[in-house]
Amino acid sequence: MRNLCASLALLLFCLLLGMRQATAQPAPQPGELDVRGNTDGEYDATNEVVTFTNGVTVTYTDASGITVLTAKKASVDQINGDVYAEGSVRIQKDKATWISDKVHYNFKTEAMDGDSFRMGQAPFYVAGKHLQGTGLGTNGVYHGTNGVITTDDYYHPLQKVRAMSFTIVPGRYVEAHDAMLCAGDVPVFYLPYYRHDLNQDQNQFTFLPGYRSAFGPYLLSSYNWLLNDQLRGAVHADYREKRGPGAGPDFNYNFGEFGEGMLRYYYAHDSEPGTDPINLPLPENRQRVYFSYDAHPATNLTIQSQVAYQSDPYITRDFFESEYNRDIQPSTFLDVNQFWRNWSVDALAQPRVNPFWETVERLPDVRLSGFRQEIGSTPVYYESQSSLGYFRRQFADTNLNNGGDYAASRADTYHQLTMPENFFGWLNFTPRVGGRYTYYETASGPGATTTNQSREVFNTGAEVSFTTWRLWKGAESDFWDVDGIRHIFQPSINYVYVPRPNVLPSQLPQFDYQLTNNLRMLPIDFPDYNSIDSINSENALRYGLNNRLQTKRNGELDDLVNWGVYMDWNLRPRTDQSTFSDIYSDFSLKPRSWLTFNSATRYSIENEQFNLAQHTISFQPGSTWSWTVGHLYVRTGPILGPGDNLYTSLFFYRLNENWGTRLAHYFDASTGTLQEQDYTIYRDLRSWTAALTFRELNNLSKGKDYAVAFTFSFKSFPRFPLGQDTVRSASLVGY
Numbered sequence: 001m002r003n004l005c006a007s008l009a010l011l012l013f014c015l016l017l018g019m020r021q022a023t024a025q026p027a028p029q030p031g032e033l034d035v036r037g038n039t040d041g042e043y044d045a046t047n048e049v050v051t052f053t054n055g056v057t058v059t060y061t062d063a064s065g066i067t068v069l070t071a072k073k074a075s076v077d078q079i080n081g082d083v084y085a086e087g088s089v090r091i092q093k094d095k096a097t098w099i100s101d102k103v104h105y106n107f108k109t110e111a112m113d114g115d116s117f118r119m120g121q122a123p124f125y126v127a128g129k130h131l132q133g134t135g136l137g138t139n140g141v142y143h144g145t146n147g148v149i150t151t152d153d154y155y156h157p158l159q160k161v162r163a164m165s166f167t168i169v170p171g172r173y174v175e176a177h178d179a180m181l182c183a184g185d186v187p188v189f190y191l192p193y194y195r196h197d198l199n200q201d202q203n204q205f206t207f208l209p210g211y212r213s214a215f216g217p218y219l220l221s222s223y224n225w226l227l228n229d230q231l232r233g234a235v236h237a238d239y240r241e242k243r244g245p246g247a248g249p250d251f252n253y254n255f256g257e258f259g260e261g262m263l264r265y266y267y268a269h270d271s272e273p274g275t276d277p278i279n280l281p282l283p284e285n286r287q288r289v290y291f292s293y294d295a296h297p298a299t300n301l302t303i304q305s306q307v308a309y310q311s312d313p314y315i316t317r318d319f320f321e322s323e324y325n326r327d328i329q330p331s332t333f334l335d336v337n338q339f340w341r342n343w344s345v346d347a348l349a350q351p352r353v354n355p356f357w358e359t360v361e362r363l364p365d366v367r368l369s370g371f372r373q374e375i376g377s378t379p380v381y382y383e384s385q386s387s388l389g390y391f392r393r394q395f396a397d398t399n400l401n402n403g404g405d406y407a408a409s410r411a412d413t414y415h416q417l418t419m420p421e422n423f424f425g426w427l428n429f430t431p432r433v434g435g436r437y438t439y440y441e442t443a444s445g446p447g448a449t450t451t452n453q454s455r456e457v458f459n460t461g462a463e464v465s466f467t468t469w470r471l472w473k474g475a476e477s478d479f480w481d482v483d484g485i486r487h488i489f490q491p492s493i494n495y496v497y498v499p500r501p502n503v504l505p506s507q508l509p510q511f512d513y514q515l516t517n518n519l520r521m522l523p524i525d526f527p528d529y530n531s532i533d534s535i536n537s538e539n540a541l542r543y544g545l546n547n548r549l550q551t552k553r554n555g556e557l558d559d560l561v562n563w564g565v566y567m568d569w570n571l572r573p574r575t576d577q578s579t580f581s582d583i584y585s586d587f588s589l590k591p592r593s594w595l596t597f598n599s600a601t602r603y604s605i606e607n608e609q610f611n612l613a614q615h616t617i618s619f620q621p622g623s624t625w626s627w628t629v630g631h632l633y634v635r636t637g638p639i640l641g642p643g644d645n646l647y648t649s650l651f652f653y654r655l656n657e658n659w660g661t662r663l664a665h666y667f668d669a670s671t672g673t674l675q676e677q678d679y680t681i682y683r684d685l686r687s688w689t690a691a692l693t694f695r696e697l698n699n700l701s702k703g704k705d706y707a708v709a710f711t712f713s714f715k716s717f718p719r720f721p722l723g724q725d726t727v728r729s730a731s732l733v734g735y
Contacts, residue, residue: 033107034059035076051075058083060107067107068092081108089114096121096170100131110140117144124174124196125150125157128166142168149174149194159183161194210709210733214318216241220734230254236266244271246319259295259303264288268319276313276356286315290330300339307332313356320735329357344369355397360511361407365389369527372418379419385527386413391511392445404447408509412438412532416459431462434526436535443509455503457535459526465492465544475551481592482560483552490546496525498538505534519602519612519634521566521584539572553593563587567605580605594621611635625653645669658684673698680732685712693732709733 035041036059037052044050051074058069058076072087083105091098091105091112096119103114111133118127126149133142147166150157163176179191208220218240226232233251240246248266253259266288273282291307308330310316316324333350346367352359370384392407416434423429436457443450467490475485505513514522514531523529524542549561568581587599595618602612616630628650636643647667654660660682666675680693690712697705711732 032061033076033078033081034061035078048078049075050078056085058107065094069105081106083107094170112142119168121170125152126166126168126174133168140170142170144168147176149176149196161191163194208709208711208734210707212707212733213705215243242272244269257296259293259297261292261294261305262290264290266319268315270318273312274314282312282314285311287311288315302337302339303335305334306330307353309353313354322731322735331359342371342373344371352394355394358396359394361392361394363390363392365391379421381418381420382415383418383527384413384415387411391509393509393511406443406445406448406509408443408448408450409441410438410511410532412436414527416526426466426468428465429462431460432525433460435459436526438532440508448509450507450509453503453508455501455508457498457501459496459498461494461496461525463492463494465490481551481553485560486550488546488548488550492544494525494542494544496538496540496542498535500537501535505536508533510534521581524568537572537574539570541569541571543567543569558593559588559590561589578606582611595619609635611637623654625651627651643670646675660684678732691732695733707733
C-alpha cells in the first residue's frame with residue numbers, strides 16, 4: 001500500500017505539471033512556390049505569371065505544411081500566389097481535399113472562389129454549388145450555398161443534410177443553416193441550424209453484445225465524450241452474465257508541450273474469478289488503475305511516467321485481452337531525461353506496486369552518459385557512462401517465495417577511448433580501450449549473501465568493417481518488378497577482450513543481469529552491453545555479414561534482398577560458453593512489391609540443430625485480398641526455456657464493395673492443438689460498419705472457450721483505428 005500511495009502521489013504531481021497552459025505557436029513563415037507542367041508553359045515576364053495548358057502541379061510549402069494543387073490548366077502569379085485553375089482541379093491541404101472544375105485560389109491567403117465543388121476531410125464530405133472564403137490555418141472560413149453534408153463515403157450518399165447555406169472551418173467544424181436531413185432523396189427532418197465538428201472523437205455510445213463460454217451472454221457499453229482538445233475520455237458500463245458487472249472511466253489529456261497521457265480505472269465484481277497459477281483463489285472485487293504521462297516541458301527535457309496497479313495478475317487477461325497480449329506485466333516508473341549535445345542525465349524511479357510480480361526496484365537510479373565525442377583536435381574519441389542508485393530485487397509474493405529478497409546501493413562508472421580510422425578510402429578500423437569501476441555496499445534483506453565489494457573491469461578490442469557496392473543500371477525485369485540493381489556488401493569483425501574481473505558475478509547482487517533465454521543476439525561490447533552485475537571475462541570475435549540487393553519501384557529504393565548473418569567465436573570460452581555461438585540469420589526477400597518473405601533463425605553449430613526458426617510469407621497483390629502465413633519454432637531447453645512450434649495463418653478477402661471476411665488460425669504442432677481460430681464477416685453499411693465474429697480458444701488446461709460477438713462502428717467515429725482489428729483481434733470480441 002505504501003508503494004501504491006507513492007505512485008498515486010507521483011501521478012498527481014505529473015497531472016499538476018501538465019495542467020499548465022501551452023504557449024502559443026509561432027505564426028507561419030512565408031513559403032516557397034513550385035510550379036511544374038507536363039509541357040513548357042507560357043511566361044509573362046512583366047507580371048511574372050506562368051500559364052500551363054496541358055497539366056500542371058503547383059506546390060506551396062510554408063511553416064504550416066504543404067499545399068498541392070493539380071489541374072489541366074492554370075495561370076500562376078508567382079509573386080502574389082494567385083492561381084486561376086480549370087479542369088479537374090484538386091487542392092490538397094493538410095487532411096482536407098477540395099475538388100472543382102474551376103477555382104481561383106491564393107496559396108498565401110488561402111482565399112478560394114469556385115463553383116460546383118466537393119470537399120472531403122474524413123469522416124465528413126461536403127458538396128455545393130458555390131464556395132467563397134479566405135483566411136489562414138484554423139482561422140480559415142469558407143461559405144457555400146446549395147450544399148450537401150454527409151459521412152457516407154459513397155457518390156450517392158444514403159443519409160445526408162441538404163442546406164441552403166453552410167460554413168466550413170477546415171480542421172474545426174461544418175455549420176449549416178436552413179437544412180433538411182434526408183434519407184436518400186426523401187426529406188426526413190427539418191434543421192434550422194446544424195453543426196458538426198471535424199473531429200473523429202465525438203460524444204457517442206458504443207455497444208458490443210456477444211456470448212463467450214467464460215462470460216456467458218455479455219454486453220460491453222461505453223459512452224465516449226469529448227470536452228475539448230485537452231480532455232476526452234469514455235465511461236464503461238459492462239455486464240457479463242456469469243461474471244457480473246464491471247465499470248470504470250477513461251480520461252485522455254493533452255496539454256501540448258506540458259504533457260499528455262491517460263488515466264484509466266476499472267472495477268469488476270467477479271462472481272467466478274478462478275484461481276492463480278498456484279491454485280489460490282483470486283479476489284471477487286477486482287480492479288486496475290493505469291496512468292501514463294509524457295511531457296517535453298523544455299528543450300531536450302523529457303518526462304515519462306506510468307503507474308500500473310492491478311488487484312491480481314489476471315484482471316487484464318480476463319477483461320482486457322488486447323492489453324494483456326501487448327504487455328503481460330506492465331511496470332510502474334518515473335523517468336526524467338535531460339539531453340545535451342554530448343551529455344545526457346537520466347533519473348529513473350521504479351517502485352513495485354503489484355506484489356505478485358518479480359521486480360527490481362530502482363529508488364532511484366541516476367545515470368550520466370557521455371556520448372562519443374572528439375577530444376580536442378586529436379583523432380581520439382571519448383565516451384562514458386556513470387550511475388548511482390539504490391536497488392531492491394523483490395521476488396513474486398507467493399508461497400513459493402521463501403524470503404529471497406535483497407537490496408543494496410551501487411555506484412558504477414565506465415570510461416572508454418576509441419580512435420576510428422579509415423584506410424585506403426574504404427577500410428574502417430576502430431580500436432578501443434576502456435575501464436569500469438563498480439562499488440557495491442553490503443546487501444540487506446532475507447536473501448542477502450554479498451558484502452561490500454569493489455570491482456574493476458578492463459576492456460579492449462577493435463572493430464574492422466567496410467562497405468562496397470556495385471550498380472547494374474541495365475538490369476530490368478517486369479516479372480520481378482526490377483528497374484536496376486545495386487548490391488551492397490558489408491562485412492565486419494568485432495574483437496572484444498575483457499580479462500577476468502577481480503570480483504565474479506556470483507559474489508555480487510544481481511540487479512542488472514544477463515537473461516539466459518534471449519531469442520536474439522545481445523551486444524558484446526561496452527557500453528551497449530549493460531548487464532552490469534553479470535560482467536565476466538570475454539575473449540571473442542563477432543563476425544557479421546550483410547548483403548543487400550536494391551532496386552527502384554515507383555521511383556523509390558526498395559530492398560529485393562536483405563540478409564544479415566552474425567556469430568561469435570569465443571577464443572577462450574568460459575565454462576558456461578561453447579567455442580562457437582549459435583549462428584543468427586535475419587533474411588528478407590521481396591521479389592515483388594506485393595510479395596514478402598521474412599526469416600529469422602538461430603542455428604547451433606555444436607549440436608547441429610536449429611534453436612529458433614521464424615518465417616512469414618505475405619501476399620498482398622491489391623486491395624481485394626491479403627494472406628500471411630507464418631511458422632515459429634523455438635527449441636525447448638535450458639537456454640531458451642519452454643519451446644514453441646506454432647503455425648499461423650491470417651487471411652483477408654474483400655468479397656465486394658460491401659462485404660469482407662477475415663480468417664485467422666493458430667496451430668500448435670507440439671501438442672497437435674488448434675489453439676485459436678477466428679472467423680469475421682464485415683459489412684459496409686454506408687455510414688457505419690459492422691462485424692460478426694466467431695472465435696474458439698483451446699487451452700489444454702482449461703478446455704475450450706467459445707465467443708460470438710457483434711461489433712459495429714460509425715465510419716465517422718470508428719471504434720478502433722484502421723487496421724487495429726488486424727493486430728489486436730481480441731478487440732473484435734471485447735476490450
